[in-house]
Amino acid sequence: MKTIIVPVDFSTASATAAEFAGNLAAFYGADLLLYHAYEIPVALSEYAYPVFDVGEMQKAALHELEILKENTNAKLSRTITIHVTAEMSVLEAGLPSLCDVVNPSLVVMGLSGKNALTRLIVGSNTIKAIHYLKYPILVVPSKGEFIPVRKIGLACDYKLVVETTPLELLKKIVTDFRAELHVMNVDFNNRNFEPSMIQESFVLNELLKDLKPEYHNIEAEDIVIGLNAFAKSAKLDWIVVIPKKHSLVQKMFGRSHSQELLYHSTVPILCIHE
Secondary structure (H helix, E strand, C coil), rough: CEEEEECCCHHHHHCCCCCCHHHHHHHHEEEEHHHHHHCCCCCCCCCCCCCHHHHHHHHHHHHHHHHHHHHHHHCCCCCCCEEEEEEEEHHHHHHHHHHHHHCCEEEEEEECCCHHHHHCCCHHHHHHHHHHHHCCEHHHHHHCCCCCCCEEEEEECCCHHHCCHHHHHHHHHHHHHHHHHEEEECCCCCCCCCCHHHHHHHHHHHHHHHHHHHEEEECCCCCCHHHHHHHHHHHHCCEEEEECCCCHHHHCCCCCCHHHHHHHHHCCCCCCCC
């Protein structure tokens, strides 16, 4: 049975993601698994005694998950099977382990807010998961509403397409949803053009020919603005990005185009790895 995992922290963003994932599971014919990882609060001083009982925390976490399960099912057009699980763990360790056991079709996570503080608090777990989790992650915008998936856009820079394109997974997703595939490249006055990109585009066309994709060259100075404008005009349901591996300096001081897209997109972003 196909399974969609939703890590939840009981925030508004994760509740939105759970509802979206529930509708997606109903459409996709999958089960839903709501997952919560919690930690024991650190004592404020060396003289403080622990006031939290692990058993009570587990019980409370499962209770909150059951409430979220009921609320989620109540909002869906039809009832689906929803499982819940909670464990004492950091999300970065617990989520990959759970995924290795369940082998989910998708992990759905929420992302809320555009100001710096909200990004730090709410978005950090999602951003980090995109980098450490090898499973596909669908990031749902704060006001994301589920729409049956019919049009999927792939953001592509025509660089090392064989080495960086997860071909089998991309084909499976497009085929499972019986969706149209639109390949998008954004540039402005050939600012990012390299001669090798011509050959790379031919290679990608050959790799994807059985999906019969449409190709689009988008003229825009800003990649994120260009992708969002095209997604709106073409009525895309999802945008697929392949987060590239960046150097340590870029990770520390820069912000990737895919990360900016996550915060500014009005449609869900599916992140799949090289």
